[in-house]
Amino acid sequence: MSKDEVESTYFRRTSRWKFILILLILALIATVIVSLNVGYAQISFTEILKILGKQIPFLNNLNGSSPIKPSDESIILQIRLPRILAGALIGAALAASGVLYQGVFKNPMADSYVLGVSAGAAVGASFSILFGVSSIVFGLRLVQVAAFLGALFAMFLVYNISRVGSRVPVATLLLCGIAVNFFLFALVGLMEVIAGDELHAIVFWLMGGFSNVLWKDIWAVLPFILFGTVAAYFYARDLNLLAMGEDTAQHLGVNVERAKQRILVLASLITGAAVSISGLIGFVGLMIPHVTRLVIGPDHRILFPTSAIIGAIFLVVCDDLARVVATPFASTLELPVGIITMLFGAPFFILLFKKKKQSYAL
Amino acid sequence: MNRKYIIITAVVAAILIVSAAFAYIYYQGQAASSQDLQGLVDDHGYTTSLAAYPNTIISLAPSNTEILFALGLDNKVVAVTDYCNYPYNFTEWRAAGNMTSVGTFSAPNMEVIASLNPDLILATAGVQGETVDTMRSLGYNVLVLDPTNITGVFKDIELVGKATGKNAEATALVNSLSARIDAVVNKVADAPTKPKVYYEVWYDPTSLWSAGSKAWQNEVIEKAGGTNIFADQQLGYFQSSAEAVVDRNPDVIVLPAEGMGSGEPFWVSLEAVKARPAWDSISAVQNDRLYMVDSDTIARAGPRVADAIEQLAAFIHPELF
Numbered sequence: 001m002s003k004d005e006v007e008s009t010y011f012r013r014t015s016r017w018k019f020i021l022i023l024l025i026l027a028l029i030a031t032v033i034v035s036l037n038v039g040y041a042q043i044s045f046t047e048i049l050k051i052l053g054k055q056i057p058f059l060n061n062l063n064g065s066s067p068i069k070p071s072d073e074s075i076i077l078q079i080r081l082p083r084i085l086a087g088a089l090i091g092a093a094l095a096a097s098g099v100l101y102q103g104v105f106k107n108p109m110a111d112s113y114v115l116g117v118s119a120g121a122a123v124g125a126s127f128s129i130l131f132g133v134s135s136i137v138f139g140l141r142l143v144q145v146a147a148f149l150g151a152l153f154a155m156f157l158v159y160n161i162s163r164v165g166s167r168v169p170v171a172t173l174l175l176c177g178i179a180v181n182f183f184l185f186a187l188v189g190l191m192e193v194i195a196g197d198e199l200h201a202i203v204f205w206l207m208g209g210f211s212n213v214l215w216k217d218i219w220a221v222l223p224f225i226l227f228g229t230v231a232a233y234f235y236a237r238d239l240n241l242l243a244m245g246e247d248t249a250q251h252l253g254v255n256v257e258r259a260k261q262r263i264l265v266l267a268s269l270i271t272g273a274a275v276s277i278s279g280l281i282g283f284v285g286l287m288i289p290h291v292t293r294l295v296i297g298p299d300h301r302i303l304f305p306t307s308a309i310i311g312a313i314f315l316v317v318c319d320d321l322a323r324v325v326a327t328p329f330a331s332t333l334e335l336p337v338g339i340i341t342m343l344f345g346a347p348f349f350i351l352l353f354k355k356k357k358q359s360y361a362l
Numbered sequence: 363m364n365r366k367y368i369i370i371t372a373v374v375a376a377i378l379i380v381s382a383a384f385a386y387i388y389y390q391g392q393a394a395s396s397q398d399l400q401g402l403v404d405d406h407g408y409t410t411s412l413a414a415y416p417n418t419i420i421s422l423a424p425s426n427t428e429i430l431f432a433l434g435l436d437n438k439v440v441a442v443t444d445y446c447n448y449p450y451n452f453t454e455w456r457a458a459g460n461m462t463s464v465g466t467f468s469a470p471n472m473e474v475i476a477s478l479n480p481d482l483i484l485a486t487a488g489v490q491g492e493t494v495d496t497m498r499s500l501g502y503n504v505l506v507l508d509p510t511n512i513t514g515v516f517k518d519i520e521l522v523g524k525a526t527g528k529n530a531e532a533t534a535l536v537n538s539l540s541a542r543i544d545a546v547v548n549k550v551a552d553a554p555t556k557p558k559v560y561y562e563v564w565y566d567p568t569s570l571w572s573a574g575s576k577a578w579q580n581e582v583i584e585k586a587g588g589t590n591i592f593a594d595q596q597l598g599y600f601q602s603s604a605e606a607v608v609d610r611n612p613d614v615i616v617l618p619a620e621g622m623g624s625g626e627p628f629w630v631s632l633e634a635v636k637a638r639p640a641w642d643s644i645s646a647v648q649n650d651r652l653y654m655v656d657s658d659t660i661a662r663a664g665p666r667v668a669d670a671i672e673q674l675a676a677f678i679h680p681e682l683f
Contacts, residue, residue, distance in 0.1 A: 041609040071608055071643035078639030079605050135630055141567070196444075197620050200564060201628060209568030212604055214639060217567065279568050323603065330595040332606035336569065 017302045024309040028088065031313045035084045036076060038320040040332055043072045051076045078215075086213040086277060087319045087337075088312035091284055093225045093274035095292075095311020098285035099304050100232055100267035103239040104260050105170055111285040112271040115177040115264065116154040119184035121275045122206060124150020126191040129201045140220050143205065144276045148224075151272030154184060155264065167257055170246070208279035208338035210319075217277045224273035229308060232266040235259055236300040243298070281338045283345050284311055291349065294356050318344065398524045405508040405518065406487065412503055415527040416481030421446065422470050422493070425664035426484040426507055429519055432535055432665040433528040440478050443467045448658060448666070472496060482525060509663045511581050516540065519665065535665060542668040543585055546675045550587025553679050559588035560612035560646070561660075563599050565629050565638075572602050578663050586674035587682075588614060608640050614678055615646040618657030653677040 036048050051073050094112070101110040112118045128146035137145050158180050162173040192202055238259040241249040250256045271285070292307040318340040325340070326333040399412040420441045421427040427446040430439050441462040446452050455461035462478060465471040468489040475483065475497065485494045487508035497504050505525065509515045516536045523532020561579045564571035573579040573590065574597030583590045591610040592602065617629050629635050632654075636647045646652060655677075660670045676683040 040603055040606040071611070071640070074640035074643050075605050075608055079603075079608070082639070135626055143567075201566060204564065204566055204568045207568065211569050212565065212567050212638070214567075277567065330574065330597050330600065332592060332595055332602040332610075333597065334569070334601045334603050336601065 020296065020302065021305060021309070024306055024313075028309055028313050028316075031316050032084055032088065035316050035320050036080055038323055039075070039080055040323070040327075041072065041075050043076060047072060048076055082213050082215050082218060083210060083319065084316055086210045086218055087316040089218065089222065089225060090210065090274045090278045090281065091288075091315025092229070092308040092312040093270045094281065094285040094315070095288035096229050096232065096304060096308040097267040097271040097274075098287075098311075099289040099292075099300065099307045100235075100239070100263050100270075101285070102289050103242060103300060104263050104267075105174055106243065107170075107174065108290065109286070110174075112267075112275070113181055114174060115268060116158050116180040116184055117151045117268045117271050118275060118280055119181045119188070120154020120157075121147040121151040121272060122188045122280060123184045123191075124148070124153070125205045125279070126188050126195075126202045129198050129205065130191055130195060139216070141217070144217065144220070147205075147279075148272045148276040151268060151275060154180060155268035155272075159261070159264065168260060170260075205279040207336050208275075208281040209336050210278045211334065211337075213277055221273040221277055225270055228266045228270035228273070229304075232263060232270070233304055235263050235266075236304050239263070239300040239304075243300075279338075281315070281341060283341045284315055287345055287349050288314055291352060294352055314345070315341070398527070398529070402505060402521060402525050404505040404521065405514070406506045408504075408506065410503050410505060410525075412482065412525060414481075416503070416525070418478065418480045418482075419526070420464060420475060420478060420480040420483045422464060422484060422490060423467060423486040423507070424448065424658065425509075425662040426486065426522075427452075428662065428664040428666060429507070429522050430484065433519070433523055433526065433531045435526055435528065438526065440480060441474065443470065469493075475502070476500065484522065510576070510578065511663075512543065512585070512667055515663050515665070515667055539665065539668045543671055546587070546671050547585055549682055550675055550679055553587055553682060556587060556589050557613035557678050558591050558610065559583045559614045559616060559674075559678060560591050560607055560610070561616045562618065562629065565604075565635075569601050570604050570607070571599055572607070574598060574600050579660060582660060582667065582670050582674060583616075583678075585671045586678050588674070588678040604638065604640070608644060611644055612646050613649070613651060615644075615652045616660075616674065616677065617652060617654050618660060619654040620657045651677075 036052075037043075037045055047068060050068055054068070054073075055077070098111050101112065101114060102108060104110075105114065107114075124146035125143050127150070128142045132142045132146070135142050158173065158177045159168060161180070162168050162176040164172060188202070188206070192199060195202055238249070238254045241252050241254050242256065242259070244252075246256045249259075275281070288311040289303070289307045292303055292310050296302055296306050315337070319337045321344060322335045322337040322340045326335050399414070402410045402412065404410065417438060418440045419430060419435065419438045421430055421439060422443055424443065424446045427439070427442045428448055430436075431449050439461075441464045442452055444463055444465060445467045452461050452463075456463055462474060464474050470490070470493055472493070481503065483497055483502050483504045485497070485504050485506050487506055490506075494504050494506055505521065507518045507521070509518050516539070519536055520529075520532050523529050523535075561573050561583060562570075563573055563577075572592050574592050574595035575590070576596060576598045580590045580593055584593075591607070591612045592600075595602075615635065617627065617632075617635065619627050632652050635641070635652060641647050655670070655673055659666045659673070
C-alpha cells in the first residue's frame with residue numbers, strides 16, 4: 001500500500017467513525033426527548049417543550065403566555081429528566097466498563113461481576129444498610145458512598161491477591177475475581193439472613209433501579225464516570241494490541257502490566273460510580289459490548305465510545321419500558337428496570353447472534 | 363392392723379371414685395363441645411379435626427400470636443416467631459426461658475417445631491405453604507390463617523376460639539372490635555369530604571411501593587373515611603412511581619414507622635419526604651398532613667385492626683376526632 005492509499009483508508013475510516021458517532025449521539029438525544037413523554041402523568045409534547053424551553057436563557061420569553069401546570073413542570077424537571085439522564089449515564093458506564101473488562105480479559109463473559117466489583121458494591125451497600133448509623137454522609141447517601149468504596153476495595157483486593165511477582169496474569173485475575181465474587185456474595189447472603197426489617201432495603205438495592213434518583217446523585221457520580229471513560233479512551237489502542245495477545249502487545253511497545261492495571265482501575269471506578277446510584281443492574285455491561293462489536297466491529301477506538309452511547313440508549317429505553325409495559329394491568333404499575341434489561345435484552349441479543357450467523361470472536 | 367387396711371382401702375376407693383367422677387364430668391364437658399373440634403375449616407379450605415382442646419400451641423405469624431393472646435391463651439402458646447413482638451416483648455420472654463422461638467417468619471425451624479410436639483400450629487399462607495405441607499405430613503394439626511379483609515380477621519378469631527374452647531371470648535372480641543369500627547365508620551360518614559390517602563409501603567432511590575385495592579390497608583383507609591389513591595389498582599403491594607403519587611395528589615400521606623422510633627425509617631424523616639423531587643406540589647405536603655403510624659398496627663391483619671382504623675380516622679378527619 002502506498003502512503004496515499006494508507007492515508008485515504010485512514011480518512012475513510014475516520015469519517016465513517018465520525019458518521020457513526022454523530023448518528024448515535026443524535027439517536028441518544030432523540031431517545032431522551034421521546035422518553036420525556038413516557039410516564040404516568042399525561043403531559044403533552046408541546047407542554048414538555050415549553051417546560052424545557054423555559055429553562056433555556058433567552059428562549060424563555062418566546063413561550064407565549066399560556067401557563068404551565070406547576071406539578072407538570074416539577075414532574076418533568078425533577079422526576080423524569082433526572083431519571084432519564086441517570087439511565088443514560090449508568091447505561092453508558094456499564095457498557096463502557098464492559099468493553100474494558102472484556103478487552104483486558106479477552107473473555108466474552110467478563111463484566112463487572114468478574115472482578116468482584118459488583119459484589120464489593122453489594123457488600124458495601126448491605127453493610128451500610130445494616131450497620132449505618134446515619135443515612136447521609138458528606139451530603140450524599142451513605143449507601144451510595146459505601147457501595148462505591150466497596151466496589152473499589154473489591155477490585156484492589158482481587159488485584160493484589162492475583163499478583164504474581166510484578167505481573168498479574170489474566171487467568172489468575174479471572175479465577176481470583178470469581179472466588180472473591182462468590183465470597184462477597186456469601187457475605188451479602190449472610191447479611192440478608194440477619195437483616196430482619198432491613199431485608200427489603202438490601203433486596204431492593206440488589207435488584208437495582210433508579211426511579212427516585214436525585215439531581216445531586218447524578219452530579220456526585222458524573223465526574224468519576226466522565227473522568228473514567230475519557231481516561232480509558234486513551235487505552236483503546238492498547239486494547240486493540242492486547243487483543244493479539246499480551247506478548248505481541250508487549251513487543252509492539254505496550255507496557256502490558258501497566259496498561260492492564262490502569263484499565264482495570266478505570267473500569268472499576270466507572271462501574272463503582274454507576275452502581276452506587278443504581279444498585280446492581282445486570283446484563284448491560286455484558287451484552288452491549290457484544291452487540292456493538294457485531295454491528296460496528298472490534299476496533300476499540302470506535303467500539304468503546306459507541307458501546308457507551310448504545311448502552312445509554314439501551315438503558316433509557318429499558319427504563320421507558322419499565323414504566324409502561326405493566327400499565328395495561330394496572331395504570332400506575334412499574335417494573336424493576338433490571339428485570340426489563342434481561343427480559344427484553346436477552347432475546348434481542350440471541351436474535352442478533354442468529355442473524356449474524358458467521359463465527360464471532362472478540 | 364385390720365383397721366389400718368380398711369382406712370387405706372377406703373381412702374384409695376374414695377380417691378378413685380372422686381377422680382372417676384371428675385374424669386366423667388371432664389369428658390362430659392369435652393363431649394359436649396367436641397363438635398366444635400370436628401371440621402375446623404381454615405382459610406385455605408383445609409379441614410382439621412382435633413381430638414381435644416390443644417394444650418400446646420405454636421404461632422408462626424405475628425398476627426396469629428396477637429389473636430392467641432387476645433383470646434387469653436397466654437399459657438398455651440409455647441413458641442412464636444422472631445417477628446412476633448405484640449402484645450409482649452417476646453425477646454425478653456425467650457431470654458428468660460419462658461418462650462421458644464421457631465426462627466424467622468419465612469423459614470420456621472422444623473426441628474424446633476417437632477421437638478415441642480404441639481397440639482396445634484397456627485400458620486399463614488404464602489411463604490409458609492411448603493412448611494404447612496411438611497407439618498401436615500408429619501401429622502401435626504395446622505390451621506392456616508390468611509385473612510385478606512376485616513371480615514376474614516373476625517372469621518379467624520372465631521375459628522381460633524372454636525379450636526381452643528374460647529368461643530365466648532372470641533365472640534366478645536369480635537363484637538367489641540366491630541362496635542369500635544362501626545363507631546368510626548358512622549362518625550366519618552358525616553364528614554363532607556373523603557380525603558385522598560397515600561399509604562407508603564416502601565421508598566428508596568431504586569423504587570416506590572404502595573398498596574392497591576387488594577392490600578389490607580385499602581379497607582383500613584376506606585373504613586377510616588379516606589380514599590386510597592391507588593384503590594383503582596387491582597393489586598396488593600406493588601411498585602408504583604413518585605410521578606403517579608404527584609399526579610394523584612393525595613391530601614394525606616401515611617408513613618409506616620417500624621417500632622415507632624427505634625432506628626431510622628426507610629423514608630428517613632418527614633422533612634426528607636417533603637423534600638422529595640416534585641412532592642412540593644402535593645396537597646398533603648403543602649398542608650403538612652403527613653402522619654406516622656406504627657407499621658405493625660396498620661400492616662397486620664389481626665385484632666389491632668380497630669386501633670389502626672381509629673388512628674387513621676383521627677389523621678384523615680382531625681375535625682371529627
